[in-house]
Each structure stands twice: as C-alpha cells, then as structure tokens.
Amino acid sequence: MLSDAIGCIGFSWAASPACTELETIVLDWYAKAIALPTDFLSDSSLNNSESSLSGGGVIQGSASECVLVTMLAARSQAIRSMKEQDPWTEDSAFLPRLVAYCSTESHSCVEKAAMISLVKLRILEPDDKCCLRGEILETAISEDLAHGLVPFYVATSLGSTGCCAFDNLLEIGPICKKFPGTWLHVDGAYAGNAFICPEMRHLMSGIEYADSFNTNPNKWLLVNFDCSCLWVRDRLQLTSALAVDPLYLQHANSAESIDYRHWGIPLSRRFRALKLWFVMRCYGISGLQNYIRNHIRLAQRFEAKLLNDLRFELLNKVHAGLVCFRLRGSDELNQELLANINASGRLHMIPARVRGKYTLRFCVVHEHASEEQIDLAFKTILEQVAELLSSPRETQPLEQHLSVGKSPKSPTPLDKKLVRKFSFTRSVTRDAYKRSRSKTSLHDGATPITVLEESSRPRTSPTHSVVDTIDEDGVFCDER
Structure with missing residues (x-):
C-alpha cells in the first residue's frame, strides 16, 4: 500500500533519492542473502572488480523484462565487437547472424525476447532430467559458427517453469567462456528465492560464470507482484545498451549516482524496493x-505419498515446492483427472508437458501451509482418482467417460468444454495439432496445452487399430 501510495517516479536519483538508494541497498542485501558472487553487488568496496563501477541490481516488473534487457545488452555487446571488424556496416546488417540459445524447458519469455531483438533462437534438447548440458550447447555453438553465425546469448534456468x-x-559456464562474447543469463524466477537457505545452494553451483541472474520475490518470498530482481556483473554493459539521455532528464549528480532509467525499458519507475525492504525487515533472513x-x-x-501409491508416476525430483506427477495411463485420463x-x-492445479507427457503440477504456495x-x-486427489477409475474406459471418447459409470452421489458430469477449461487444454484440429507438435516452442505455464479435438481422433475398430503418436523428430504419424 505504501509502495503504491508514495507518488514518486523514480527514474533518476534526482527525481527520488530515497527510491533509488533504497533499491540499491536492498538488492545488495538480497544478493548477499542468496550468496551471489560479490561481483554482482553495487557496493564496489565489496566486489572483486578492479573498476570502481562493476555490477549491481535493479528491480524489474517481471522475469520477462529481465531476460529482454539482458538480451538487448548482449546484442549490443556483440554488435560492437562485430563493428570493430567491419566498421562500415550498419548495425542492423549484423542481426541475421546473431543467435541465442536455450533449452525446451526455458520460459517462453526467452522466445519473445528473441523476437523483439530480431535475432535467431536455437532451442536445445535437455537430458532425461530436463537439464541443459554443456556438451549439447557446445555442439550447437560449433555448428552455428561453422555456418557463419555469431553466438551471443545463452539463457539457462535454475528451477524451470514446467x-x-x-x-x-x-x-x-566454461562453454560460454570458451566462446568470447557469449553472455550467460541465469533465470531463477521461482527457485532462485530458495538460495536464501544454505542447504539449497548446491543447486546454483556454477553461478560464478553468469553475466546476469534474476529471481522473483513475488513468486516465493512473500512479496506481492510486481518485484523481479535482476543483477548484472558489469552494469556498464547493461546501461550502455539502454541509455538515452536527453537534456531535460540530465542532472548535476549523474556522474556520482545511479539512474535506474538506464537499467530497463520504462522511464518512470515505482517504489518497488519498499515492498522488499518491508518483507526482509519484518521476517528477517531466518x-x-x-x-x-x-x-x-x-x-x-506429498512426494512420499505419491511414491507409496503405484498408480502414480513422478516426473521430477522434488527440490523446491513443486511436485510433477500423473496417473499411469493416457494423457486423456490425466486431463480428465485434473x-x-x-x-x-x-x-487447484495446472498442467505442463514434461518429457512429452501431460503432467499435473502440485505446488505448495500457502504461506502457513501445514x-x-x-x-x-x-x-x-485420491477421491477423484477412485471416482475416475470406477468408470468403464475401454475405447469410449472422453465425453462419454465423464457421463457413465457414476454413482448416484457423484457430482454432475463435466461436459467437454468444461473438461477443456478445468484441464487447461485447447482442442484443435488434426492439422493444427500436427503443426504445433512439429514446431519446437517454449511454454509459459499459463497458455493451454494443445490436444486433438474429439472429431479428429481416429476410432478403433475390431479389424483395424489406429493410434496417434509423435515420433522422436516431432513428426505426426498416423499409424504405428
């Protein structure tokens, strides 16, 4: 309430000294609390840089903004380097050669940032634990260099959305160092907050290689939206890409102070630091x-309960507050269950696709959960499973599954539209489904998952069995 009520527009130190200085202080507090390398601190007396200006933090509106501004900074750095070799070429002529990298588990904001930045994005396959590995990245970078492309940005995740x-x-990290000019960004939007606990910090091993890191206290640190913290190792790399300094915004203390308008897309800024300051002061680190x-x-x-019931399949190792699971069976069965x-x-839960399977996501979010x-x-969940499995299933279409075999005390069966609504799926035609599955695209955790509409599903017959499948290359196969 105070953050909203204070009517400052904190685009510069001159416009609001308190807004600017508290943001700098609080982000140094938080960086130390989650054990970020000292190079990310604004306080030059505490970092290891030889420069009086090194890293620092800024509060953005969302992780999407964090990814976008760091990609713009990396793009600017790459273009400056290419200009040294070819000074007479326009900046825009270099854009078709620039390529960024991420895994299929990355948030869709990486794809959007690449679209805005007008650069190529190469989406890489993770390992069987959904983790991006160095060998896969190195192979992709080497291939692109051989084709005359310029790798400039790698987006990684510590706690992916799905x-x-x-x-x-x-x-x-070492792969990015091997290819100079490759910016390594680490997105810890959700799980990054857990690094406030020392026993969780083994999961951030290698953070010393990062050029930037972001986490969202509004996701898992009791701060209300919007509050996304971004730290950079070299603040000049960021501000030089975004700085616009007309005369009417200049002030006498520009050289000695931080002006956060140079650290992001918006000019005017809210007093977001006050929210984080209150939470840290009220709760304390402990x-x-x-x-x-x-x-x-x-x-x-919750994970232990699932492991004790053989009807369930666990899709992730539970490190944080998220458990991904499903009933052993078809995607349609799990859509109906959700x-x-x-x-x-x-x-209330939402789904994701994990290793190609429709998955239910159980996340502990209540502050005082017990x-x-x-x-x-x-x-x-067990009650709904029992109700669901009591219905005859053989080869009946989904809408029939919902209406037969129910006891008199059962709730009113859901029609097909409500199933789509409550299972967060979107029914599309066979052709649209084929296109969506053959195209590698990132997810945001909110967009409905695409499934085949009932009229497009092949029916089984006594003489001919047809099963829709997706092969390893993402090509839609009619029969197998």
Whole structure:
C-alpha cells in the first residue's frame, strides 16, 4: 500500500533519492542473502572488480523484462565487437547472424525476447532430467559458427517453469567462456528465492560464470507482484545498451549516482524496493528461511505419498515446492483427472508437458501451509482418482467417460468444454495439432496445452487399430 501510495517516479536519483538508494541497498542485501558472487553487488568496496563501477541490481516488473534487457545488452555487446571488424556496416546488417540459445524447458519469455531483438533462437534438447548440458550447447555453438553465425546469448534456468529443473551451470559456464562474447543469463524466477537457505545452494553451483541472474520475490518470498530482481556483473554493459539521455532528464549528480532509467525499458519507475525492504525487515533472513524450508518439507511429504501409491508416476525430483506427477495411463485420463479436481473447488492445479507427457503440477504456495492441508489435498486427489477409475474406459471418447459409470452421489458430469477449461487444454484440429507438435516452442505455464479435438481422433475398430503418436523428430504419424 505504501509502495503504491508514495507518488514518486523514480527514474533518476534526482527525481527520488530515497527510491533509488533504497533499491540499491536492498538488492545488495538480497544478493548477499542468496550468496551471489560479490561481483554482482553495487557496493564496489565489496566486489572483486578492479573498476570502481562493476555490477549491481535493479528491480524489474517481471522475469520477462529481465531476460529482454539482458538480451538487448548482449546484442549490443556483440554488435560492437562485430563493428570493430567491419566498421562500415550498419548495425542492423549484423542481426541475421546473431543467435541465442536455450533449452525446451526455458520460459517462453526467452522466445519473445528473441523476437523483439530480431535475432535467431536455437532451442536445445535437455537430458532425461530436463537439464541443459554443456556438451549439447557446445555442439550447437560449433555448428552455428561453422555456418557463419555469431553466438551471443545463452539463457539457462535454475528451477524451470514446467518441472523445476536445474540446468548444469558447471558445464555450461566454461562453454560460454570458451566462446568470447557469449553472455550467460541465469533465470531463477521461482527457485532462485530458495538460495536464501544454505542447504539449497548446491543447486546454483556454477553461478560464478553468469553475466546476469534474476529471481522473483513475488513468486516465493512473500512479496506481492510486481518485484523481479535482476543483477548484472558489469552494469556498464547493461546501461550502455539502454541509455538515452536527453537534456531535460540530465542532472548535476549523474556522474556520482545511479539512474535506474538506464537499467530497463520504462522511464518512470515505482517504489518497488519498499515492498522488499518491508518483507526482509519484518521476517528477517531466518524467518524467510523457515518459510522456504516449510514449503520444501511439505512438497517432499506429498512426494512420499505419491511414491507409496503405484498408480502414480513422478516426473521430477522434488527440490523446491513443486511436485510433477500423473496417473499411469493416457494423457486423456490425466486431463480428465485434473478437470475433475479443479472443478471440485477444493484444490487447484495446472498442467505442463514434461518429457512429452501431460503432467499435473502440485505446488505448495500457502504461506502457513501445514501437514494437515497437504494430507487433505492428497485425499482429495485420491477421491477423484477412485471416482475416475470406477468408470468403464475401454475405447469410449472422453465425453462419454465423464457421463457413465457414476454413482448416484457423484457430482454432475463435466461436459467437454468444461473438461477443456478445468484441464487447461485447447482442442484443435488434426492439422493444427500436427503443426504445433512439429514446431519446437517454449511454454509459459499459463497458455493451454494443445490436444486433438474429439472429431479428429481416429476410432478403433475390431479389424483395424489406429493410434496417434509423435515420433522422436516431432513428426505426426498416423499409424504405428
């Protein structure tokens, strides 16, 4: 409330000294709390840089902004380097040669940032644990160099959106150093907050190779939206790409102070630092650690319950507060299960595709979550599973599954539209489904998952069995 009520427009130190200085101080606090390398601190007396100006932090509106501004900074750095070899070429002529990299588990904001930056994006396959590995990245970079392209940016994740996977920075970092001018960005939007707990920091091994890092306290540190923290190792690389300094915005203290208008896209800025300051002062580091640890403990309790029931399949290793699971069976079965759970109003989950499978995501989010609530959530899921599996399933279409075999006490069956709504899926034609699956595209955790509409599903017959499948290259196959 105070952050909204204070009517400052903190684009520069002159416009609002308190807004600027508190943001600098609080982000140094938070960087130390999550054990970021000292090169990311604004306080030059604490970092290891020989320059009086080194790194620093800034609060952006979202992780999407963090990825975009760092990609723009990396692009500017790459173009300056290419201009040294070819000074008479226009900047725009270099853009078709620039290529960025990420894994299929990266957030869709990386794809959007590449679109805005007018650069190529190469989306790489992770390993069987959904982690991007150094060997895959090195092979891709070498191939692109052989074709005359210029690698300039690698986006990695510590806690991916779909299944909270952690990319291998210890392998990726040296690869980026091997190819000079390649900016390494680390997105820890959700799980990055957990590094406030020392026992979680092994998951950020290799962070010393990063050029930038972001995490969102509004996702897992009791701060309301919007509050996305970005740190850079070299602030001049960022500000030189974004600085526009007309006369009417200049002031006498520009040389000695930070003007955050040069650190992002907007000119005017809200007093976001006040929100983070209040949370850190009210809870303290130990209070925030206890909050994170409780969520992890409860998620692992839920994981243990799943492992004790052979009907369920676990899709991720539970490091944070997210558990990805599904019933052993078809995607349609799991879509129906999620729809029924969400329609009950007792529990809410959203899906993801993990290793090609439709997956339910259980995330502990309530501040004061308890074991009793976790047990109740699992009981709710078991009730819906029992109701679902009591229905005859053989070869009936989905809408029939929802309407037969129910007991008199069962709730009103969901029609097909409600199933789509509550399972967060979007029904498309066979051709549209084929195009969507053959194109490698990133997900955002909010866009509905594409599935075949019922009229496009082949029907089985006694004499001919047809099964829709996707082969390893993403090509739609009619029969197998």
